[in-house]
Amino acid sequence: MTAILTGRCQCGAVTYRAKAEAKGYACHCLDCQKQSSSAFGISLSMDTTNLTVEGELGSYTKTADSGAQTDCYFCPSCGSRIYHEGKSRPGKVTIKAGTLDDTSALQLTGHLWVSRKQPWLHLGEELPVWLTQPTAPDEWEMLWSGGREE
Ligand SMILES: [Zn+2]
Ligand SMILES: [Zn+2]
DSSP, X not given: OOEEEEEEOSSSSOEEEXXXXXXXXXXXXXXXXXXXXXXXXXXXXXXGGGEEEESOOEEEEEEOTTSXXXXXXXXXXXXXXXXXXXXXXXXXXXXXXXXXSOGGGOEEEEEEOGGGOOTTOOOXXXXXXXXXXXXXXXXXXXXXXXXXXX
């Protein structure tokens, strides 16, 4: 169900409202481990027009091994990563789901890059996993189902 989600950075200088389903995927790649300074990142996809951010953002453009570029937006005061915008995916953004005000509503849709997963982390069998990341558009669509209007 599409809902109005709210979130904020750690210090509160940046807040946002997003019209999206609280569904996202976990990514265990080394970039996400570095960015989250934890074991994985959680990304929640939506149309760019469904995200309204208040407060000043800093940005950094990350280039993946594949050459794909992503603009990464964060709070310049506390450093919390807020959302990503892939250059190959115009009109869509992914929120970093740990910034949601109510993370208890979050549902996972799958796990990416489990080849890089921390060995002490045991995943259940109920969600699809990818050793790296999907190549088929419909697999991404399933992971990104939070961005679809119902
Ligand atoms: Zn902040
Ligand atoms: Zn990742």
